[in-house]
């Protein structure tokens with residue numbers, strides 16, 4: 001028996017389990033739940049192509065650490081990102097990842113926190129007009145706030161007061177992500193020559209014009225500044241108290257005479273950073289707020305946690321993050337239940353031995369994050385419930401690290417994990433200090449179109465909190 005799950009996948013002809021042949025499925029999300037329940041690898045076909053689904057943490061670990069190559073569908077994002085990180089072949093990915101990791105060292109992230117606090121405060125202020133208005137959709141405001149913050153930390157560019165530019169840029173990112181993910185659902189577009197003649201490709205190119213113009217101009221500007229600094233033998237000036245991703249990469253990859261990256265490679269890495277940070281953080285933030293709004297008790301406890309660690313109005317500092325234990329539990333629990341990337345894909349280049357089966361070389365493997373995160377064997381019978389308390393007791397937590405997979409376990413997992421958690425927590429602190437929020441995650445309908453998106457809107461009621 002498969003529970004009703006979100007997300008339809010119309011192309012699936014038939015499916016069977018590797019070990020125990022069982023009933024067919026027509027719902028891709030169901031594969032994760034099915035694998036999680038049965039505990040083995042599930043195999044299904046799209047036309048003649050087999051796909052293997054894994055949800056057991058041990059198997060997941062083997063796949064994500066041994067198979068670094070990405071599944072063929074990642075080539076659909078190449079027009080947007082080139083082969084920089086997410087879609088890169090392994091040797092290029094290894095080189096680029098090393099440079100990008102330098103940008104996410106803890107001391108650099110600590111410098112971002114001041115910015116996150118300011119952005120969170122501004123975001124909370126923009127909600128004043130929503131107080132008492134019944135259920136409101138916060139997506140547009142969250143999008144602006146996330147984009148302003150990520151453009152600052154990635155490029156060092158301030159979009160304040162440039163709402164039109166912000167909205168156009170956000171629309172271009174949205175259009176390009178939607179067009180690319182739609183390609184998976186249109187099998188006739190899998191062939192590049194057909195795709196390149198399609199209206200979808202035209203739509204993508206139009207959106208990319210806006211994205212590329214911005215990154216191209218900014219890369220040139222920052223490169224020129226960097227060269228001038230090198231010529232004058234000046235140290236880096238931490239404008240605004242932090243160093244952007246682009247600045248850190250330039251500092252580490254470019255001298256007066258040599259550069260590891262050419263302009264297009266640099267631009268691709270920057271676009272990859274923005275696109276990886278954008279929808280993920282927006283939707284994850286929405287899911288966190290909706291889950292918090294679903295439980296007044298949870299909300300009160302977060303506020304107690306904030307008050308006991310920070311008092312009524314002290315700003316969040318990096319050493320407070322580990323002290324806000326309950327807030328951490330709530331955020332992780334919300335993103336466990338609603339992982340914005342419900343599946344990731346890998347490609348096996350050799351026979352890969354898992355606990356009970358061997359996946360043949362040259363196979364497509366789906367690491368089913370939704371299924372892993374809701375696997376009852378590891379998370380208990382209440383795996384589908386929103387229960388932050390489970391994170392407070394090691395006895396109620398799965399022993400295997402890969403059982404919490406929202407950020408993509410393994411070596412090609414999320415570089416921005418700590419960044420995203422810091423940003424979300426800073427926003428929750430500012431928001432809950434000012435407002436009480438009400439929502440109901442149980443009423444929320446989600447769909448999987450590459451990303452997990454709320455189908456039913458993202459409605460939240462906001463009331464002023466009495467101090």
Ligand code: HEM
Pocket residue numbers: 085086087093097272273276277278280281284339340341344345406407408411412413414415416417419420421
């Ligand atoms: C809560 C928000 C986020 C979630 C849930 C998330 C999730 C993920 C997942 C699942 C992957 C693996 C993708 C795959 O294997 O196909 C990934 C990769 C990545 N993420 Fe995130 N992400 C988030 C926020 C961010 C942010 C804020 C940044 C940057 C500031 C970022 C940068 C990246 C990059 C660069 C990769 C590619 C890593 C590589 O290929 O080596 N992410 N993320």
